[in-house]
Amino acid sequence: MPNLHAVIMAGGSGTRFWPASRARRPKQFLPLARGSSLLQATVTRMAAVAGRERTWIATNPRQAETLDQAVAGFPRERVIVEPEARDTAPCVALAAAVIGAHDADAVLAVVPADHLIEPQAHFETLLQRAVAVATEHHMIVTFGIRPRGPATGYGYIERGERLDEASPAAFRVARFREKPDLDTARRFVGAGNFAWNSGMFVWTLPDLLTAMASGAPELAAATQAMQQAARAGDPQALHTAFARCPKTSIDFAVMERAPRVAMIEADLAWSDVGSFTSLDAVHPPDARGNVTVLAEGARAVVKDARDCVVYGEGRRLVALFGTSDLVVVAVDDAVLVCPKDRSDDLKKLIEHLRESGHGDVL
Amino acid sequence: MPNLHAVIMAGGSGTRFWPASRARRPKQFLPLARGSSLLQATVTRMAAVAGRERTWIATNPRQAETLDQAVAGFPRERVIVEPEARDTAPCVALAAAVIGAHDADAVLAVVPADHLIEPQAHFETLLQRAVAVATEHHMIVTFGIRPRGPATGYGYIERGERLDEASPAAFRVARFREKPDLDTARRFVGAGNFAWNSGMFVWTLPDLLTAMASGAPELAAATQAMQQAARAGDPQALHTAFARCPKTSIDFAVMERAPRVAMIEADLAWSDVGSFTSLDAVHPPDARGNVTVLAEGARAVVKDARDCVVYGEGRRLVALFGTSDLVVVAVDDAVLVCPKDRSDDLKKLIEHLRESGHGDVL
Numbered sequence: 275m276p277n278l279h280a281v282i283m284a285g286g287s288g289t290r291f292w293p294a295s296r297a298r299r300p301k302q303f304l305p306l307a308r309g310s311s312l313l314q315a316t317v318t319r320m321a322a323v324a325g326r327e328r329t330w331i332a333t334n335p336r337q338a339e340t341l342d343q344a345v346a347g348f349p350r351e352r353v354i355v356e357p358e359a360r361d362t363a364p365c366v367a368l369a370a371a372v373i374g375a376h377d378a379d380a381v382l383a384v385v386p387a388d389h390l391i392e393p394q395a396h397f398e399t400l401l402q403r404a405v406a407v408a409t410e411h412h413m414i415v416t417f418g419i420r421p422r423g424p425a426t427g428y429g430y431i432e433r434g435e436r437l438d439e440a441s442p443a444a445f446r447v448a449r450f451r452e453k454p455d456l457d458t459a460r461r462f463v464g465a466g467n468f469a470w471n472s473g474m475f476v477w478t479l480p481d482l483l484t485a486m487a488s489g490a491p492e493l494a495a496a497t498q499a500m501q502q503a504a505r506a507g508d509p510q511a512l513h514t515a516f517a518r519c520p521k522t523s524i525d526f527a528v529m530e531r532a533p534r535v536a537m538i539e540a541d542l543a544w545s546d547v548g549s550f551t552s553l554d555a556v557h558p559p560d561a562r563g564n565v566t567v568l569a570e571g572a573r574a575v576v577k578d579a580r581d582c583v584v585y586g587e588g589r590r591l592v593a594l595f596g597t598s599d600l601v602v603v604a605v606d607d608a609v610l611v612c613p614k615d616r617s618d619d620l621k622k623l624i625e626h627l628r629e630s631g632h633g634d635v636l
Numbered sequence: 637m638p639n640l641h642a643v644i645m646a647g648g649s650g651t652r653f654w655p656a657s658r659a660r661r662p663k664q665f666l667p668l669a670r671g672s673s674l675l676q677a678t679v680t681r682m683a684a685v686a687g688r689e690r691t692w693i694a695t696n697p698r699q700a701e702t703l704d705q706a707v708a709g710f711p712r713e714r715v716i717v718e719p720e721a722r723d724t725a726p727c728v729a730l731a732a733a734v735i736g737a738h739d740a741d742a743v744l745a746v747v748p749a750d751h752l753i754e755p756q757a758h759f760e761t762l763l764q765r766a767v768a769v770a771t772e773h774h775m776i777v778t779f780g781i782r783p784r785g786p787a788t789g790y791g792y793i794e795r796g797e798r799l800d801e802a803s804p805a806a807f808r809v810a811r812f813r814e815k816p817d818l819d820t821a822r823r824f825v826g827a828g829n830f831a832w833n834s835g836m837f838v839w840t841l842p843d844l845l846t847a848m849a850s851g852a853p854e855l856a857a858a859t860q861a862m863q864q865a866a867r868a869g870d871p872q873a874l875h876t877a878f879a880r881c882p883k884t885s886i887d888f889a890v891m892e893r894a895p896r897v898a899m900i901e902a903d904l905a906w907s908d909v910g911s912f913t914s915l916d917a918v919h920p921p922d923a924r925g926n927v928t929v930l931a932e933g934a935r936a937v938v939k940d941a942r943d944c945v946v947y948g949e950g951r952r953l954v955a956l957f958g959t960s961d962l963v964v965v966a967v968d969d970a971v972l973v974c975p976k977d978r979s980d981d982l983k984k985l986i987e988h989l990r991e992s993g994h995g996d997v998l
Contacts, residue, residue: 293953293955573994575985575988575989575992575994577984577985577988578978578984589969590968590969590970590971591655591969591970591971591989591994591997592970592971592973593655593970593971593972593973593974593985593989594973594974595972595973595974595978595981595982595984595985596974596975596978596981597962597973597974597975600959600973602971602973604966604971606952607951607952607953608952608953608954608955609952609953609954609955609964609966609971610955610957611954611955611956611957611959611962611964611973612955612956612957612958612959613958613959616940616957616958619958620957622939622940622957623937623939623955623957626937626939627937627953627955630937632935632937632953635953
């Protein structure tokens with residue numbers, strides 16, 4: 275696919291993986307994907323379809339500095355550095371401008387850096403379908419994940435009619451739906467025509483600019499200014515134009531307003547890995563429900579324990595003996611022990627650490 | 637007290653403090669005594685009465701090598717190295733021989749290296765009383781701790797009549813009693829004339845040799861042979877004689893058989909620190925029952941947690957968030973998480989670690 279460029283959005287931070295994640299080491303840098311970082315796994319996945327030379331990482335200046343920790347040897351010239359974190363719409367606009375300066379007819383596949391997806395081969399097939407729909411139908415294409423349960427942590431996509439006979443698994447999008455409460459989620463899953471919104475999109479550059487122009491004119495104007503600045507090689511003008519982008523999400527600015535949106539229905543093992551307790555989506559539990567995720571050199575021994583999550587880094591052994599329903603995280607300079615049902619509430623601990631003079635470990 | 641020599645028995649290992657304790661780093665090496673090791677605290681305590689130049693450490697060859705970790709700068713010439721671990725009777729016999737070679741009229745105070753005792757000043761007074769009883773009455777003197785509850789983990793001493801008006805808190809020993817079951821322990825404590833057997837003893841060298849000769853003649857013979865070897869400066873003969881000592885405890889070989897045994901009744905905060913859950917004897921819990929013991933450089937943050945024990949070493953922060961009734965131990969190369977009510981059962985985990993190829997962290 276010579277025209278396809280992959281843009282990996284890697285600017286997020288994420289406190290829900292403390293102490294593994296830090297201000298300078300966001301979730302996508304963590305080795306949560308069977309030994310490699312989520313970001314490395316995403317690069318591998320996208321490069322398999324778009325090619326390494328058309329795979330880009332969009333991130334903020336701080337993470338750009340330490341990118342080698344997560345993706346050793348990724349070429350600097352394909353790192354798109356956002357001058358500041360301004361949500362996903364400015365990120366996509368900047369990527370569109372930089373890539374558009376090289377290739378005005380590019381097809382963009384924009385994906386978050388911190389998702390787990392399996393199997394790889396099936397994802398590749400679906401991505402190729404998405405590109406076909408984007409180029410042939412001139413639609414904006416999103417990926418809807420076939421729900422594996424009534425999750426309340428994801429937005430949903432209500433699908434409309436099938437696009438055509440030639441594009442199996444491709445549907446019109448009827449509506450985007452906010453994260454539902456549990457009853458609503460159950461209804462969605464029961465209805466059969468709802469999918470999890472994965473936050474992965476495919477579009478041609480001209481179609482994206484058209485959608486922006488009608489739905490988010492300020493964003494469209496900033497994008498054009500950035501594209502001119504990128505062509506002229508004027509970083510100052512690029513930054514100025516970036517600062518004019520509205521601080522909003524690409525979902526809100528484009529997807530939910532565009533008249534022609536398609537959905538590829540994806541039956542994948544997929545997780546946005548929201549917290550330690552969601553690791554079981556890709557790391558199968560042992561017979562007693564314990565999930566163990568270890569970076570190279572780390573060891574874990576789980577004895578007489580059940581339904582625990584262990585995450586280890588560094589040359590150390592983590593031993594759980596007789597415990598249940600705990601999250602235990604051990605990295606070089608910090609250890610966390612917390613019941614599973616409190617692990618979504620880590621922000622409270624983070625605040626407490628900041629206020630009590632332990633900001634250096636955040 | 638020019639004639640008093642303190643002998644600190646430091647040969648024990650102890651798996652109940654894993655992963656803080658290791659084969660080469662026994663419990664008495666751990667910084668469990670308010671920032672210093674138990675052994676260092678014991679050296680300080682005994683040297684305050686016997687003098688630094690008459691304070692000895694008896695230990696095995698392996699721990700002798702790493703003694704500086706626990707007591708920096710302790711002089712090599714006052715380390716008594718047991719050729720092999722053979723229980724406490726051979727240890728005391730060797731110490732008696734080595735010290736007796738210098739000073740045949742020495743008074744020996746023999747104490748374990750791994751006890752916590754407070755307050756220091758009161759202990760000093762009691763030790764001086766014990767020395768007075770040993771020298772004036774020619775009795776073997778033991779310390780009985782006034783019980784703070786019906787503990788089943790300690791042996792008990794049943795006291796007899798008061799020794800005399802001149803020695804307050806000194807009694808004849810009526811009987812030594814094994815570790816009791818809970819009902820028996822309650823009866824002992826209720827009766828008022830029982831004390832915890834602290835395993836600390838004071839005697840003159842001639843009285844010890846007399847008691848050995850009548851109660852444990854093999855041990856007495858070996859002791860005399862060791863004393864000759866020590867005077868002659870013949871380490872080979874010393875080792876040979878040591879190997880002839882029966883492998884038994886000093887309690888069994890001497891104390892329980894000696895006709896004239898006295899007890900100093902000691903109202904001290906005392907603990908033999910049997911496990912992590914016994915640290916509260918000397919490290920007071922916070923308002924929610926959490927006990928925190930940290931070596932230099934380590935930090936702990938306990939948030940919304942109750943009745944937990946945290947032990948930390950090294951430059952790391954241990955965070956407990958929302959937990960209850962857990963023991964959490966974090967050292968450089970290992971982390972243990974275990975419910976308090978399983979912490980006395982650590983041997984089972986240790987065996988499992990050994991059998992599953994993780995013997996390097998033991």
